[in-house]
Amino acid sequence: MLLAAALFAYPLISRLLKGVLTNVNPLKLQYENEVYKNIAAEQFEAMDNTGTDEDLLFESLEGLNSEDLKAVYNAFGEKRYAVNSAPVLIPWFYPHKNLIQWYIEELDAEELAKMKQIWKGTGLWV
Numbered sequence: 518m519l520l521a522a523a524l525f526a527y528p529l530i531s532r533l534l535k536g537v538l539t540n541v542n543p544l545k546l547q548y549e550n551e552v553y554k555n556i557a558a559e560q561f562e563a564m565d566n567t568g569t570d571e572d573l574l575f576e577s578l579e580g581l582n583s584e585d586l587k588a589v590y591n592a593f594g595e596k597r598y599a600v601n602s603a604p605v606l607i608p609w610f611y612p613h614k615n616l617i618q619w620y621i622e623e624l625d626a627e628e629l630a631k632m633k634q635i636w637k638g639t640g641l642w643v
C-alpha cells in the first residue's frame with residue numbers, strides 16, 4: 518500500500534523538485550484550465566517539427582497576464598526535445614525540456630529577447 522502510494526507520488530514529487538510546476542495564484546487567472554492546455558498545445562505545435570511558427574507562438578500568448586503564463590508553463594510541462602525536430606525514433610535519447618527551454622532552443626536572439634520580455638513578470642525566466 519505504502520509502496521503503491523510512493524510509486525504514484527514519485528513522478529509528481531520528482532517534477533516538483535525539478536521545478537516543473539510553478540505556483541499559480543488562481544484568483545488572477547483569466548481563463549479556465551482548458552484554455553491554458555490549448556495554449557500550451559499551440560506553443561508546442563508552433564515549435565515542434567522543422568522550423569518555428571513565430572506568429573502562432575507570439576499570437577497565442579497575447580493578452581495573458583503573468584499568472585496565465587505560469588498556467589501555460591505548467592500545462593506544457595516537459596516534452597522531449599529532438600534536435601532539428603528529427604523524428605523521435607529513440608525517445609530516451611532526447612531530454613525533456615520545459616517551455617522556456619524549448620524557446621531557448623527554437624528562437625533566435627531577437628525573438629528570444631521579445632519572448633523574455635513577455636515572461637518577465639513570471640519569474641520563470643532567470
Ligand SMILES: [Ca+2]
Pocket residue numbers: 563564565566567568569601602623
Ligand atoms: Ca522546431
